[in-house]
Amino acid sequence: MEVVVALSFAFLVFPFPSAVGALSSNYYDHKCPQFESIVRGAVEKATSNDKTVPSGLLRMHFHDCFIRGCDGSVLLNSKGKNKAEKDGPPNISLHALYVIDNAKKALEVECPGVVSCADILATVARDAVVVSGGPYWEVPNGRKDGRISLASDTRQLPAPVFNISQLKQNFAQKGLSTKDLVALSGGHTLGFAHCSTFQNRIHNFNATHDVDPTLNPFFASRLRSVCPAHNKVRNAGAPLDSSNLIFDNAYYKLLLQGKSMFSSDQALLTTPKTKELVSKFASSRKAFERAFVSSMIKMSSLTGGEEIRRDCRVVN
Ligand code: HEM
Numbered sequence: 001m002e003v004v005v006a007l008s009f010a011f012l013v014f015p016f017p018s019a020v021g022a023l024s025s026n027y028y029d030h031k032c033p034q035f036e037s038i039v040r041g042a043v044e045k046a047t048s049n050d051k052t053v054p055s056g057l058l059r060m061h062f063h064d065c066f067i068r069g070c071d072g073s074v075l076l077n078s079k080g081k082n083k084a085e086k087d088g089p090p091n092i093s094l095h096a097l098y099v100i101d102n103a104k105k106a107l108e109v110e111c112p113g114v115v116s117c118a119d120i121l122a123t124v125a126r127d128a129v130v131v132s133g134g135p136y137w138e139v140p141n142g143r144k145d146g147r148i149s150l151a152s153d154t155r156q157l158p159a160p161v162f163n164i165s166q167l168k169q170n171f172a173q174k175g176l177s178t179k180d181l182v183a184l185s186g187g188h189t190l191g192f193a194h195c196s197t198f199q200n201r202i203h204n205f206n207a208t209h210d211v212d213p214t215l216n217p218f219f220a221s222r223l224r225s226v227c228p229a230h231n232k233v234r235n236a237g238a239p240l241d242s243s244n245l246i247f248d249n250a251y252y253k254l255l256l257q258g259k260s261m262f263s264s265d266q267a268l269l270t271t272p273k274t275k276e277l278v279s280k281f282a283s284s285r286k287a288f289e290r291a292f293v294s295s296m297i298k299m300s301s302l303t304g305g306e307e308i309r310r311d312c313r314v315v316n
């Protein structure tokens with residue numbers, strides 16, 4: 001009895017013991033009631049003009065969170081000799097940053113100095129999924145913006161040539177599990193890949209195979225025609241999945257058919273546990289959506305900043 005009382009008392013005093021300074025899903029309800037609608041409006045407006053906006057926003061949030069936590073560091077401009085993340089090597093598909101700028105401008109008018117750029121980025125990523133037909137979830141907010149952005153930090157991002165042990169290790173360094181890895185890779189249901197990111201699979205794959213033999217041969221030859229060995233077309237590439245404007249589970253179905261873009265996608269089929277998850281998500285869109293939402297909330301809770309930036313591209 002005493003133990004029960006003591007425990008429930010502790011619970012009242014510290015309702016969320018690990019949540020000191022943590023995020024909450026109604027963070028802006030009173031601080032900035034227009035937050036959700038302004039952000040959503042910015043995403044919808046931009047998407048109606050450019051269908052590639054949602055994929056850009058989703059990937060940008062992932063990059064933000066994997067470097068110094070979700071602190072908006074990916075948004076900062078290079079300054080003087082300091083080359084920012086944005087200008088680091090894997091920046092090839094970072095785009096749609098103007099959507100964050102537009103939302104921030106409108107938010108500074110309604111609630112000046114209140115909304116962090118990191119929260120805007122986390123929330124536009126959710127809205128990017130929603131406008132693409134994917135699931136809705138409440139985004140925990142209350143992040144702060146960071147003051148550091150280094151191009152050299154982009155080495156911490158997983159590379160498309162990673163094998164399964166490298167991927168698992170990379171995610172584990174961020175406190176993310178193997179299930180998170182498989183579920184979040186489903187982000188590749190949206191968007192586009194440039195030739196350079198899957199070149200390793202379609203030319204000089206290894207000593208015995210010019211083309212990755214795990215690729216469907218027809219799919220591989222199509223990729224080879226878009227991306228010849230000495231590709232000169234700057235923006236050439238291919239959609240990440242056949243319905244790349246729709247947030248669905250087609251990525252997993254295609255993966256099982258040898259129609260994935262990156263070695264890192266294919267790697268998910270190389271251990272029994274990850275393969276089982278791929279099959280589960282391929283056969284149930286609901287199961288994928290549930291797992292994706294839960295892993296997104298986990299990833300987007302990696303925080304790190306210290307201020308509310310006035311302009312998302314420069315520190316205060
Ligand atoms: C598992 C490790 C991952 C690797 C190795 C990886 C790698 C890549 C690469 C190389 C591209 C193509 C970039 C280009 O050519 O422009 C890409 C695109 C993309 N990735 Fe990932 N990614 C990973 C995880 C994720 C995660 C966790 C998400 C989000 C939840 C994500 C979302 C996207 C999206 C939406 C695109 C398309 C971007 C666009 O069309 O602009 N990726 N990824």
Ligand SMILES: *[C@@H]1O[C@H](CO)[C@@H](O)[C@H](O)[C@H]1NC(C)=O
Pocket residue numbers: 086087088089091092093094095
């Ligand atoms: C990517 O980096 C290069 C230089 O490294 C820079 O010229 C380019 O503008 C950057 N792209 C984006 C989208 O920031």
Ligand SMILES: *[C@@H]1O[C@H](CO)[C@@H](O)[C@H](O)[C@H]1NC(C)=O
Pocket residue numbers: 163164165166
């Ligand atoms: C993955 O790649 C690393 C680095 O090249 C290598 O040491 C490791 O043995 C590879 N693991 C698997 C499962 O292929």
Ligand SMILES: *[C@@H]1O[C@H](CO)[C@@H](O)[C@H](O)[C@H]1NC(C)=O
Pocket residue numbers: 206207208209213214
């Ligand atoms: C090339 O890759 C294939 C498929 O992964 C593999 O079976 C083969 O042993 C590899 N060859 C060499 C020389 O590594």
